Amino acid sequence: xxPETTNVQLGGGLTVSPLGFGGMALTPVYxxxxxxxxxxxxxxxxxxxxxxxxxxxxxxxxxxxELIAKLLKDxxxxxxxxxxxxxxxxxxxxxxxxxxxxxxxxxxxxxxLRRLGTDFIDLYYMHRRDLRVPIVETVEAMAELVRAGKVRxxxxxxxxxxxxxxxxxxxxxxxxxxxxxxxxxxxxxxxxPTAAELGVGFVPYSPLGRGFLTGTVSADQxxxxxxxxxxxxxxxxxxxSNQAVVAAVRAVxxxxxxxxxxxxxxxxxxxxxxxxQGRRLQLSVVPIPGTRKPHRIDENLGALSLELSAAQLDVLxxxxxxVVGSRSADPTWVSQGRx
Numbered sequence: 001x002x003p004e005t006t007n008v009q010l011g012g013g014l015t016v017s018p019l020g021f022g023g024m025a026l027t028p029v030y031x032x033x034x035x036x037x038x039x040x041x042x043x044x045x046x047x048x049x050x051x052x053x054x055x056x057x058x059x060x061x062x063x064x065x066e067l068i069a070k071l072l073k074d075x076x077x078x079x080x081x082x083x084x085x086x087x088x089x090x091x092x093x094x095x096x097x098x099x100x101x102x103x104x105x106x107x108x109x110x111x112x113l114r115r116l117g118t119d120f121i122d123l124y125y126m127h128r129r130d131l132r133v134p135i136v137e138t139v140e141a142m143a144e145l146v147r148a149g150k151v152r153x154x155x156x157x158x159x160x161x162x163x164x165x166x167x168x169x170x171x172x173x174x175x176x177x178x179x180x181x182x183x184x185x186x187x188x189x190x191x192x193p194t195a196a197e198l199g200v201g202f203v204p205y206s207p208l209g210r211g212f213l214t215g216t217v218s219a220d221q222x223x224x225x226x227x228x229x230x231x232x233x234x235x236x237x238x239x240x241s242n243q244a245v246v247a248a249v250r251a252v253x254x255x256x257x258x259x260x261x262x263x264x265x266x267x268x269x270x271x272x273x274x275x276x277q278g279r280r281l282q283l284s285v286v287p288i289p290g291t292r293k294p295h296r297i298d299e300n301l302g303a304l305s306l307e308l309s310a311a312q313l314d315v316l317x318x319x320x321x322x323v324v325g326s327r328s329a330d331p332t333w334v335s336q337g338r339x
Contacts, residue, residue, distance in 0.1 A: 014175070084155075085108035105142055139170040154173055160335050183319065233323065275303065
Protein backbone atom coordinates (compact mmCIF):
# COMPACT_ATOMS: atom_id res chain seq x y z
CA UNK A 1 0.00 0.00 0.00
CA UNK A 2 1.37 3.39 -0.92
CA PRO A 3 2.68 5.58 1.90
CA GLU A 4 0.21 8.38 1.10
CA THR A 5 -2.72 6.05 1.68
CA THR A 6 -4.54 6.81 4.92
CA ASN A 7 -6.71 4.53 6.96
CA VAL A 8 -10.47 4.91 7.01
CA GLN A 9 -12.72 5.40 10.00
CA LEU A 10 -15.93 3.39 10.04
CA GLY A 11 -18.53 4.08 12.70
CA GLY A 12 -17.74 4.23 16.38
CA GLY A 13 -14.09 5.13 15.83
CA LEU A 14 -13.13 1.80 14.23
CA THR A 15 -10.15 2.58 12.01
CA VAL A 16 -9.21 0.14 9.26
CA SER A 17 -7.18 -0.02 6.06
CA PRO A 18 -9.00 1.57 3.08
CA LEU A 19 -9.24 -1.83 1.41
CA GLY A 20 -10.03 -5.01 3.29
CA PHE A 21 -9.69 -8.71 2.50
CA GLY A 22 -12.66 -11.08 2.29
CA GLY A 23 -11.73 -14.50 3.59
CA MET A 24 -14.56 -16.51 2.03
CA ALA A 25 -12.54 -17.00 -1.18
CA LEU A 26 -10.05 -19.04 0.84
CA THR A 27 -12.63 -21.75 1.49
CA PRO A 28 -13.98 -24.16 -1.15
CA VAL A 29 -17.01 -22.15 -2.28
CA TYR A 30 -15.58 -21.36 -5.71
CA UNK A 31 -13.68 -24.65 -6.00
CA UNK A 32 -11.00 -26.46 -4.01
CA UNK A 33 -8.30 -24.54 -2.13
CA UNK A 34 -4.80 -25.24 -0.83
CA UNK A 35 -4.57 -24.22 2.87
CA UNK A 36 -0.82 -23.53 2.65
CA UNK A 37 -1.29 -21.25 -0.35
CA UNK A 38 -4.24 -19.59 1.38
CA UNK A 39 -2.09 -18.74 4.39
CA UNK A 40 0.58 -17.27 2.11
CA UNK A 41 -2.08 -15.11 0.51
CA UNK A 42 -3.22 -13.85 3.91
CA UNK A 43 0.33 -12.95 4.92
CA UNK A 44 0.84 -11.17 1.61
CA UNK A 45 -2.29 -9.10 2.22
CA UNK A 46 -1.02 -7.91 5.60
CA UNK A 47 2.49 -7.36 4.22
CA UNK A 48 0.95 -5.16 1.52
CA UNK A 49 -0.82 -3.02 4.12
CA UNK A 50 -4.27 -4.58 4.28
CA UNK A 51 -5.07 -4.80 7.96
CA UNK A 52 -8.85 -5.33 7.80
CA UNK A 53 -9.57 -9.06 7.53
CA UNK A 54 -13.10 -10.43 7.22
CA UNK A 55 -14.24 -13.97 7.94
CA UNK A 56 -17.29 -15.81 9.34
CA UNK A 57 -17.96 -18.92 11.38
CA UNK A 58 -19.84 -20.47 8.44
CA UNK A 59 -16.94 -20.20 5.98
CA UNK A 60 -15.68 -23.74 5.68
CA UNK A 61 -17.71 -24.60 8.80
CA UNK A 62 -15.09 -22.85 10.94
CA UNK A 63 -12.06 -23.74 8.80
CA UNK A 64 -11.64 -20.15 7.63
CA UNK A 65 -11.41 -18.83 11.17
CA GLU A 66 -8.87 -21.53 12.02
CA LEU A 67 -6.82 -20.54 8.96
CA ILE A 68 -6.82 -16.89 9.99
CA ALA A 69 -5.82 -17.95 13.51
CA LYS A 70 -2.49 -19.11 12.07
CA LEU A 71 -1.80 -15.59 10.87
CA LEU A 72 -3.07 -13.99 14.08
CA LYS A 73 -0.70 -16.09 16.16
CA ASP A 74 2.19 -13.79 15.29
CA UNK A 75 0.43 -10.75 13.80
CA UNK A 76 -2.63 -10.01 15.93
CA UNK A 77 -1.59 -6.41 16.58
CA UNK A 78 -1.37 -5.73 12.82
CA UNK A 79 -4.96 -6.72 12.10
CA UNK A 80 -8.49 -5.43 12.58
CA UNK A 81 -10.45 -8.68 12.66
CA UNK A 82 -14.07 -9.05 11.62
CA UNK A 83 -16.11 -12.22 11.87
CA UNK A 84 -19.79 -13.07 11.72
CA UNK A 85 -22.40 -15.33 13.29
CA UNK A 86 -25.96 -16.36 12.56
CA UNK A 87 -25.92 -18.79 9.63
CA UNK A 88 -26.13 -22.38 10.80
CA UNK A 89 -24.99 -25.38 8.75
CA UNK A 90 -22.21 -26.42 6.42
CA UNK A 91 -21.90 -24.47 3.15
CA UNK A 92 -21.09 -27.67 1.25
CA UNK A 93 -24.38 -29.26 2.36
CA UNK A 94 -26.55 -26.15 2.34
CA UNK A 95 -27.47 -23.79 5.14
CA UNK A 96 -29.91 -25.25 7.63
CA UNK A 97 -31.03 -22.24 9.67
CA UNK A 98 -30.41 -18.66 10.76
CA UNK A 99 -30.26 -17.94 14.48
CA UNK A 100 -30.22 -14.63 16.31
CA UNK A 101 -31.43 -15.62 19.77
CA UNK A 102 -29.36 -14.35 22.68
CA UNK A 103 -28.13 -17.78 23.76
CA UNK A 104 -26.84 -18.52 20.28
CA UNK A 105 -25.08 -15.16 19.99
CA UNK A 106 -23.04 -15.95 23.09
CA UNK A 107 -22.39 -19.53 22.02
CA UNK A 108 -21.26 -18.50 18.53
CA UNK A 109 -18.95 -15.78 19.82
CA UNK A 110 -17.21 -18.12 22.24
CA UNK A 111 -16.73 -20.71 19.49
CA UNK A 112 -15.27 -18.10 17.11
CA LEU A 113 -12.89 -16.81 19.77
CA ARG A 114 -11.62 -20.35 20.34
CA ARG A 115 -11.11 -21.05 16.65
CA LEU A 116 -9.44 -17.68 16.06
CA GLY A 117 -7.18 -18.08 19.09
CA THR A 118 -7.76 -14.49 20.21
CA ASP A 119 -9.21 -12.76 23.25
CA PHE A 120 -11.33 -10.29 21.32
CA ILE A 121 -12.96 -9.61 17.96
CA ASP A 122 -12.61 -6.10 16.57
CA LEU A 123 -15.87 -6.15 14.60
CA TYR A 124 -18.58 -8.74 15.21
CA TYR A 125 -21.37 -8.96 12.64
CA MET A 126 -24.81 -10.45 12.67
CA HIS A 127 -24.41 -12.32 9.37
CA ARG A 128 -28.11 -12.61 8.52
CA ARG A 129 -31.29 -11.52 10.25
CA ASP A 130 -33.26 -14.16 12.13
CA LEU A 131 -36.81 -12.99 11.35
CA ARG A 132 -38.20 -14.99 14.29
CA VAL A 133 -36.24 -12.89 16.78
CA PRO A 134 -36.61 -9.12 17.31
CA ILE A 135 -33.41 -7.49 16.12
CA VAL A 136 -33.15 -5.61 19.41
CA GLU A 137 -32.79 -8.94 21.24
CA THR A 138 -29.94 -10.00 18.98
CA VAL A 139 -28.14 -6.67 19.30
CA GLU A 140 -28.60 -6.56 23.06
CA ALA A 141 -26.82 -9.92 23.27
CA MET A 142 -24.07 -8.59 20.99
CA ALA A 143 -23.73 -5.52 23.20
CA GLU A 144 -23.18 -7.80 26.20
CA LEU A 145 -20.11 -9.14 24.39
CA VAL A 146 -18.80 -5.58 24.08
CA ARG A 147 -19.33 -4.97 27.77
CA ALA A 148 -17.49 -8.23 28.52
CA GLY A 149 -14.49 -7.09 26.43
CA LYS A 150 -14.83 -9.94 23.95
CA VAL A 151 -15.93 -7.70 21.08
CA ARG A 152 -14.87 -4.10 20.31
CA UNK A 153 -17.44 -3.02 17.68
CA UNK A 154 -20.73 -4.29 16.28
CA UNK A 155 -21.78 -4.78 12.67
CA UNK A 156 -24.79 -5.99 10.72
CA UNK A 157 -24.92 -7.77 7.38
CA UNK A 158 -27.73 -7.52 4.82
CA UNK A 159 -30.13 -5.51 6.97
CA UNK A 160 -32.80 -3.08 5.86
CA UNK A 161 -32.72 0.61 6.72
CA UNK A 162 -35.35 0.13 9.43
CA UNK A 163 -33.48 -2.80 10.95
CA UNK A 164 -30.33 -0.68 11.04
CA UNK A 165 -32.14 2.12 12.84
CA UNK A 166 -33.62 -0.29 15.41
CA UNK A 167 -30.25 -1.90 16.06
CA UNK A 168 -28.35 1.38 16.30
CA UNK A 169 -30.80 2.59 18.96
CA UNK A 170 -29.73 -0.34 21.15
CA UNK A 171 -25.96 -0.05 20.59
CA UNK A 172 -23.86 1.98 18.12
CA UNK A 173 -23.34 0.04 14.89
CA UNK A 174 -19.92 0.56 13.33
CA UNK A 175 -20.48 -1.05 9.93
CA UNK A 176 -23.07 -2.52 7.61
CA UNK A 177 -21.88 -5.23 5.25
CA UNK A 178 -23.92 -5.96 2.14
CA UNK A 179 -23.28 -6.86 -1.46
CA UNK A 180 -22.62 -3.62 -3.33
CA UNK A 181 -20.97 -3.16 -6.67
CA UNK A 182 -21.54 -1.79 -10.16
CA UNK A 183 -24.06 -4.59 -10.79
CA UNK A 184 -25.59 -4.76 -7.26
CA UNK A 185 -26.92 -1.32 -6.36
CA UNK A 186 -30.20 -2.01 -4.54
CA UNK A 187 -28.64 -0.98 -1.19
CA UNK A 188 -28.33 2.59 -2.46
CA UNK A 189 -32.10 3.10 -2.23
CA UNK A 190 -32.48 2.87 1.55
CA UNK A 191 -29.66 1.21 3.47
CA UNK A 192 -26.79 3.38 2.26
CA PRO A 193 -28.53 6.73 2.95
CA THR A 194 -29.48 5.52 6.43
CA ALA A 195 -25.92 4.42 7.15
CA ALA A 196 -24.66 7.84 6.03
CA GLU A 197 -27.22 9.58 8.24
CA LEU A 198 -26.24 7.53 11.29
CA GLY A 199 -22.48 7.73 10.72
CA VAL A 200 -22.21 3.99 10.07
CA GLY A 201 -19.48 2.76 7.72
CA PHE A 202 -20.26 0.51 4.78
CA VAL A 203 -18.32 -2.65 3.91
CA PRO A 204 -19.26 -3.92 0.44
CA TYR A 205 -18.77 -7.65 0.01
CA SER A 206 -18.39 -9.13 -3.48
CA PRO A 207 -17.32 -5.69 -4.77
CA LEU A 208 -16.04 -7.39 -7.93
CA GLY A 209 -19.34 -9.15 -8.54
CA ARG A 210 -18.02 -12.51 -7.28
CA GLY A 211 -15.26 -12.16 -9.85
CA PHE A 212 -17.58 -11.39 -12.75
CA LEU A 213 -16.67 -7.70 -13.07
CA THR A 214 -13.02 -8.61 -13.60
CA GLY A 215 -13.96 -10.00 -17.02
CA THR A 216 -12.49 -13.40 -16.24
CA VAL A 217 -15.68 -15.40 -15.55
CA SER A 218 -17.81 -17.28 -18.06
CA ALA A 219 -20.31 -20.12 -17.69
CA ASP A 220 -17.91 -22.77 -18.94
CA GLN A 221 -15.30 -21.75 -16.35
CA UNK A 222 -17.46 -22.44 -13.30
CA UNK A 223 -16.62 -25.77 -11.69
CA UNK A 224 -19.28 -28.26 -10.69
CA UNK A 225 -19.12 -27.28 -7.00
CA UNK A 226 -18.91 -23.54 -7.61
CA UNK A 227 -21.28 -21.63 -5.31
CA UNK A 228 -22.14 -19.19 -8.10
CA UNK A 229 -24.29 -21.80 -9.86
CA UNK A 230 -26.95 -21.01 -7.25
CA UNK A 231 -27.12 -17.30 -8.13
CA UNK A 232 -29.68 -16.34 -10.81
CA UNK A 233 -27.47 -13.84 -12.60
CA UNK A 234 -24.84 -16.58 -13.09
CA UNK A 235 -27.30 -18.87 -14.90
CA UNK A 236 -26.17 -19.66 -18.43
CA UNK A 237 -28.46 -17.27 -20.31
CA UNK A 238 -28.17 -14.47 -17.77
CA UNK A 239 -24.40 -14.73 -17.59
CA UNK A 240 -24.12 -14.23 -21.32
CA SER A 241 -26.43 -11.19 -21.21
CA ASN A 242 -24.50 -9.72 -18.31
CA GLN A 243 -21.36 -9.53 -20.40
CA ALA A 244 -22.70 -6.10 -21.39
CA VAL A 245 -21.87 -4.94 -17.86
CA VAL A 246 -18.32 -6.25 -18.16
CA ALA A 247 -17.98 -4.54 -21.53
CA ALA A 248 -18.68 -1.17 -19.90
CA VAL A 249 -16.09 -1.80 -17.18
CA ARG A 250 -13.52 -2.93 -19.73
CA ALA A 251 -14.14 0.15 -21.87
CA VAL A 252 -13.43 2.47 -18.93
CA UNK A 253 -10.32 0.47 -18.02
CA UNK A 254 -9.02 0.76 -21.59
CA UNK A 255 -9.71 4.49 -21.67
CA UNK A 256 -7.88 5.01 -18.38
CA UNK A 257 -4.93 2.94 -19.55
CA UNK A 258 -4.62 5.07 -22.66
CA UNK A 259 -5.03 8.43 -20.92
CA UNK A 260 -2.78 7.74 -17.91
CA UNK A 261 -0.12 5.52 -19.45
CA UNK A 262 -0.59 2.95 -16.71
CA UNK A 263 -2.41 -0.34 -17.01
CA UNK A 264 -5.83 -0.02 -15.40
CA UNK A 265 -7.71 -3.29 -14.99
CA UNK A 266 -11.46 -3.96 -14.78
CA UNK A 267 -11.06 -4.98 -11.12
CA UNK A 268 -9.43 -1.66 -10.30
CA UNK A 269 -12.16 0.24 -12.12
CA UNK A 270 -14.89 -1.63 -10.22
CA UNK A 271 -13.26 -0.84 -6.87
CA UNK A 272 -12.54 2.78 -7.82
CA UNK A 273 -16.25 3.15 -8.65
CA UNK A 274 -17.14 2.07 -5.09
CA UNK A 275 -14.69 4.54 -3.57
CA UNK A 276 -16.25 7.25 -5.74
CA GLN A 277 -19.73 6.19 -4.60
CA GLY A 278 -18.65 6.59 -0.99
CA ARG A 279 -17.57 10.16 -1.69
CA ARG A 280 -20.71 10.94 -3.66
CA LEU A 281 -23.02 9.47 -1.02
CA GLN A 282 -20.96 10.79 1.92
CA LEU A 283 -20.08 7.70 3.88
CA SER A 284 -16.98 5.63 4.56
CA VAL A 285 -16.73 2.69 2.16
CA VAL A 286 -14.22 -0.14 2.64
CA PRO A 287 -14.63 -2.95 0.09
CA ILE A 288 -13.42 -6.45 0.98
CA PRO A 289 -12.52 -8.26 -2.24
CA GLY A 290 -11.27 -11.80 -1.74
CA THR A 291 -8.78 -13.74 -3.81
CA ARG A 292 -6.58 -16.83 -3.65
CA LYS A 293 -3.71 -15.18 -5.52
CA PRO A 294 -1.27 -12.68 -3.98
CA HIS A 295 -0.81 -10.75 -7.22
CA ARG A 296 -4.54 -10.00 -7.27
CA ILE A 297 -4.14 -8.27 -3.91
CA ASP A 298 -1.54 -5.97 -5.41
CA GLU A 299 -3.80 -5.35 -8.40
CA ASN A 300 -6.75 -4.47 -6.15
CA LEU A 301 -4.66 -2.04 -4.13
CA GLY A 302 -3.95 -0.15 -7.34
CA ALA A 303 -7.57 1.03 -7.28
CA LEU A 304 -6.76 3.37 -4.39
CA SER A 305 -4.86 5.71 -6.71
CA LEU A 306 -7.29 5.48 -9.63
CA GLU A 307 -9.44 8.52 -10.37
CA LEU A 308 -12.56 8.19 -12.50
CA SER A 309 -13.88 11.14 -14.49
CA ALA A 310 -17.52 12.24 -14.35
CA ALA A 311 -18.04 10.80 -17.83
CA GLN A 312 -16.53 7.46 -16.82
CA LEU A 313 -18.72 7.35 -13.73
CA ASP A 314 -21.76 7.94 -15.95
CA VAL A 315 -20.80 4.95 -18.10
CA LEU A 316 -20.40 2.71 -15.08
CA UNK A 317 -23.59 3.97 -13.45
CA UNK A 318 -25.50 3.11 -16.59
CA UNK A 319 -24.14 -0.43 -16.64
CA UNK A 320 -26.45 -1.38 -13.75
CA UNK A 321 -29.45 -1.13 -16.07
CA UNK A 322 -28.10 -3.97 -18.22
CA VAL A 323 -28.01 -6.52 -15.37
CA VAL A 324 -30.11 -9.67 -15.84
CA GLY A 325 -31.00 -11.79 -12.79
CA SER A 326 -31.17 -11.27 -9.04
CA ARG A 327 -28.10 -11.26 -6.80
CA SER A 328 -29.70 -13.93 -4.59
CA ALA A 329 -31.81 -17.00 -5.28
CA ASP A 330 -33.96 -15.98 -2.29
CA PRO A 331 -34.39 -12.17 -2.18
CA THR A 332 -35.48 -12.29 1.48
CA TRP A 333 -32.05 -13.75 2.30
CA VAL A 334 -30.65 -10.26 1.64
CA SER A 335 -31.97 -6.78 2.36
CA GLN A 336 -33.23 -6.40 -1.21
CA GLY A 337 -36.15 -8.74 -0.56
CA ARG A 338 -37.25 -7.10 2.71
CA UNK A 339 -37.07 -3.41 1.89
